[in-house]
Amino acid sequence: MAMNIGEIARLSGVSRSTVSYALSGKRPVSDETRQRIEKVIKDSDYRPNAAARALKEGRTRTLGLVIPPAGASLTHIQLEFVAGVVEAAAQADLDVLLSSSGGNHERSFERLVSGRRVDGLILMEIRLHDLRVDRLGRTNVPFVGIGRTANPEAMCWVDVDYAALIARCVHHLADLGHRQIALINRSAELIAAGYGPGLRGRQGFVDSVAERGIAGIELACADDAGAGQATVERLLAEHPEVTAIATLNEAALPGIQHALVEAGRSVPADFSVAGVAARRWAEEFRPALTSADVPAAEMATRAVELLIERIAAPQSPPRHLLLAPPISLRSSTAPAPPART
Amino acid sequence: MAMNIGEIARLSGVSRSTVSYALSGKRPVSDETRQRIEKVIKDSDYRPNAAARALKEGRTRTLGLVIPPAGASLTHIQLEFVAGVVEAAAQADLDVLLSSSGGNHERSFERLVSGRRVDGLILMEIRLHDLRVDRLGRTNVPFVGIGRTANPEAMCWVDVDYAALIARCVHHLADLGHRQIALINRSAELIAAGYGPGLRGRQGFVDSVAERGIAGIELACADDAGAGQATVERLLAEHPEVTAIATLNEAALPGIQHALVEAGRSVPADFSVAGVAARRWAEEFRPALTSADVPAAEMATRAVELLIERIAAPQSPPRHLLLAPPISLRSSTAPAPPART
DNA sequence: TTGTAGGCGTTATCAC
DNA sequence: GTGATAACGCCTACAA
Numbered sequence: 001m002a003m004n005i006g007e008i009a010r011l012s013g014v015s016r017s018t019v020s021y022a023l024s025g026k027r028p029v030s031d032e033t034r035q036r037i038e039k040v041i042k043d044s045d046y047r048p049n050a051a052a053r054a055l056k057e058g059r060t061r062t063l064g065l066v067i068p069p070a071g072a073s074l075t076h077i078q079l080e081f082v083a084g085v086v087e088a089a090a091q092a093d094l095d096v097l098l099s100s101s102g103g104n105h106e107r108s109f110e111r112l113v114s115g116r117r118v119d120g121l122i123l124m125e126i127r128l129h130d131l132r133v134d135r136l137g138r139t140n141v142p143f144v145g146i147g148r149t150a151n152p153e154a155m156c157w158v159d160v161d162y163a164a165l166i167a168r169c170v171h172h173l174a175d176l177g178h179r180q181i182a183l184i185n186r187s188a189e190l191i192a193a194g195y196g197p198g199l200r201g202r203q204g205f206v207d208s209v210a211e212r213g214i215a216g217i218e219l220a221c222a223d224d225a226g227a228g229q230a231t232v233e234r235l236l237a238e239h240p241e242v243t244a245i246a247t248l249n250e251a252a253l254p255g256i257q258h259a260l261v262e263a264g265r266s267v268p269a270d271f272s273v274a275g276v277a278a279r280r281w282a283e284e285f286r287p288a289l290t291s292a293d294v295p296a297a298e299m300a301t302r303a304v305e306l307l308i309e310r311i312a313a314p315q316s317p318p319r320h321l322l323l324a325p326p327i328s329l330r331s332s333t334a335p336a337p338p339a340r341t
Numbered sequence: 342m343a344m345n346i347g348e349i350a351r352l353s354g355v356s357r358s359t360v361s362y363a364l365s366g367k368r369p370v371s372d373e374t375r376q377r378i379e380k381v382i383k384d385s386d387y388r389p390n391a392a393a394r395a396l397k398e399g400r401t402r403t404l405g406l407v408i409p410p411a412g413a414s415l416t417h418i419q420l421e422f423v424a425g426v427v428e429a430a431a432q433a434d435l436d437v438l439l440s441s442s443g444g445n446h447e448r449s450f451e452r453l454v455s456g457r458r459v460d461g462l463i464l465m466e467i468r469l470h471d472l473r474v475d476r477l478g479r480t481n482v483p484f485v486g487i488g489r490t491a492n493p494e495a496m497c498w499v500d501v502d503y504a505a506l507i508a509r510c511v512h513h514l515a516d517l518g519h520r521q522i523a524l525i526n527r528s529a530e531l532i533a534a535g536y537g538p539g540l541r542g543r544q545g546f547v548d549s550v551a552e553r554g555i556a557g558i559e560l561a562c563a564d565d566a567g568a569g570q571a572t573v574e575r576l577l578a579e580h581p582e583v584t585a586i587a588t589l590n591e592a593a594l595p596g597i598q599h600a601l602v603e604a605g606r607s608v609p610a611d612f613s614v615a616g617v618a619a620r621r622w623a624e625e626f627r628p629a630l631t632s633a634d635v636p637a638a639e640m641a642t643r644a645v646e647l648l649i650e651r652i653a654a655p656q657s658p659p660r661h662l663l664l665a666p667p668i669s670l671r672s673s674t675a676p677a678p679p680a681r682t
Numbered sequence: 683t684t685g686t687a688g689g690c691g692t693t694a695t696c697a698c
Numbered sequence: 699g700t701g702a703t704a705a706c707g708c709c710t711a712c713a714a
Contacts, residue, residue, distance in 0.1 A: 052691035
């Protein structure tokens with residue numbers, strides 16, 4: 001039984017337009033007919049054909065979400081963000097079409113953009129120089145970036161202020177008396193590719209370390225526990241004087257923890273760790289990690305809000321949101337141990 | 342510039358149908374006209390309007406993927422699966438529409454189903470008695486389940502044979518001389534709700550333990566590290582004679598590891614652990630976990646294949662795929678220690 | 683080899 | 699308060 005509006009109209013003994021108006025409420029319909037129609041609809045679980053509606057209305061009621069390619073497996077933060085976007089979109093009765101960019105998924109991205117499959121896009125993992133942003137600039141598809149480009153005024157985005165957060169970590173550690181601090185950053189490849197959080201986090205580190213007049217060492221580290229472990233092993237071997245780590249590489253955390261345990265450094269008595277991570281990972285660190293918890297769910301909500309606004313008013317000046325959540329003091333930071341001899 | 346097929350036709354000096362045929366290749370078009378058309382299309386980056394095409398063709402070229410509600414944060418396995426589905430779908434030039442079920446997301450699910458937003462659905466986390474499966478049974482929307490219901494013949498699905506895998510873990514541990522083995526299962530709530538992996542894993546445990554004539558203790562455990570730690574602490578306190586754990590709760594692994602370290606049990610010399618988990622988590626366990634690696638990416642590929650088949654032939658008898666990957670021997674299992682006195 | 687025309691299911695304009 | 703009808707952009711018989 002292929003239910004369509006015509007069938008509902010026939011069964012209710014009215015015209016198709018009346019059914020349409022009864023549904024949309026865009027013009028008055030007598031109580032009697034409305035109820036007859038509603039009954040018929042309920043009995044047949046009719047729902048308007050989305051494609052027909054999209055064709056007629058020129059909008060799809062669908063948002064596109066462009067995730068990083070599958071190869072680079074998603075972090076907890078990204079995952080939480082995706083779930084949050086689906087949630088927030090559902091709240092607004094919007095669906096979410098997923099696409100991965102990078103790799104050889106350009107077809108999928110192009111379908112979204114020029115096939116008018118979506119009313120707007122959310123782009124994850126924006127690079128400082130981002131081809132997708134350039135591409136979208138040439139169309140008039142509304143979009144919101146998670147992360148900002150080198151020219152941030154030109155577009156809508158939501159981002160975390162990694163520079164400020166890493167700086168806060170450094171200040172917190174410096175306040176505790178640490179004079180030798182290492183930054184465990186994301187991978188060298190990501191940073192070379194113009195990955196904002198890595199670059200801005202580094203900047204925040206360099207600046208704050210200079211401001212406090214203390215020694216800072218930056219290390220790149222791939223996004224997995226093994227790399228975290230290797231990186232910290234190297235750090236401890238080459239720079240035994242370091243007493244604290246700041247990190248924005250959440251996937252490396254388990255490895256960082258393990259390497260410290262192996263090396264016999266007790267956290268936080270001998271060694272402090274502070275970072276930027278999803279709350280869940282911070283809490284799973286042993287001891288629980290003092291960290292600025294990346295508010296992925298909130299970012300998702302805000303990004304969807306911004307996008308909905310932008311879809312409604314595509315020409316309005318682009319809005320931005322730079323989040324800097326406070327550091328949650330947990331158990332991984334303490335006063336620096338007396339200097340080793 | 343609202344590009345549509347008519348506009349392309351006008352610019353190329355041909356009729357709309359000629360453009361359409363040039364694009365689809367469903368009837369010959371002279372080289373000269375084809376080239377003219379292709380040039381115009383390239384210059385204008387025209388792509389057919391997906392909604393119009395969907396309306397006309399009665400198919401959307403879109404797959405629906407129903408994920409668990411956001412509250413229950415996704416595990417690594419699920420995450421890898423989602424990415425795999427997007428990948429496999431993109432390979433077949435299909436898009437993926439995301440929806441979460443459960444919670445109050447029924448609207449979103451209903452939109453997918455009766456609004457004809459998708460050509461078919463993949464349902465994650467199938468329960469033994471699953472309302473969504475019942476709902477889909479009353480429509481003719483093709484779908485593939487990840488997991489199977491109590492009546493598995495009636496539908497298409499891809500599943501992991503948790504019973505067999507847990508049994509293999511038990512046999513492996515028994516072969517190593519362990520006589521007291523505990524199963525760390527998923528949460529009591531999940532199991533009470535008819536969660537297949539938990540129930541079937543339990544069955545495999547009970548059966549294999551009986552077959553080997555050894556003592557088995559089953560413990561439920563929520564999906565996070567904290568719960569894993571608490572569960573193992575309790576286990577060691579109440580059953581100090583236990584020398585091995587089998588588990589299918591990957592999210593609990595970090596906690597399991599931590600509790601064992603805290604209790605001074607050295608793995609694998611004093612204590613063995615085997616399980617079912619995503620490969621990445623198995624490798625991040627210390628020491629690397631002997632486990633059956635859930636092939637989430639392969640499941641995704643297979644599920645998409647099955648679904649595409651089913652969309653093409655909705656009436657064909659439902660196909661199933663029960664995967665039982667081999668156990669990868671890593672470093673977390675060893676012969677049982679001499680009995681404690 | 684190419685063009686004409688009808689219809690997919692909606693919504694919205696116009697008429698009653 | 700309600701009904702007929704055109705249009706959204708595409709595909710595809712049917713004609714030429």
